[in-house]
Amino acid sequence: MTLSFDGDRDETDKTCERCGTSYRLVRGFILDDGSAHAVYFAACHTHDDVREAWIDVILGTFGEDTDGNHVTFGCRVGPVVGQDEPAATAIDAACPYSDKPLWGVKLTREAALQHPWLSVFWNVVDFILVNDPAVEHHVYHHA
Secondary structure, three states: EEEEOOOOOOEEEEOOOOOOOEEEEEEEEEEEOOEEEEEEEEEEEEEEEEEEEEEEEEEOOOOOOOOOHHHEEEEEOOOOOOOOOOOOOOOOOOOOOOOOOHHEEEOOOHHHHOOHHHHHOOOOOHHHHHHHHHHHHHEEEEE
């Protein structure tokens, strides 16, 4: 598996519906060996001085009228009790987003942990955390 970004990522400042603070939403497309592989949304929030990224990844077949086999996984990356570094935890996917066909099946945490594509999802999350400069900086405070 050789992952890369497809084109420019999109970064937009948004307002959190829960608390009214600003956050950065990063969206992008990921290729695997040059073929369409995933779409991701990373919402980089800071609440009470706690930095966390809420990452949703859409996997499936991409192209015209191919939304039928899409599944969306979600995770939160941030502080976890007992961990020295930020950690990723599976969560219910894409809760704040629409129900447009692009999302396909939005997996619950329980369904995601049983899904055969779970390891593919974690590989994409790892790629984003290392290679997306906005997400990497937000989570790990690197310049």
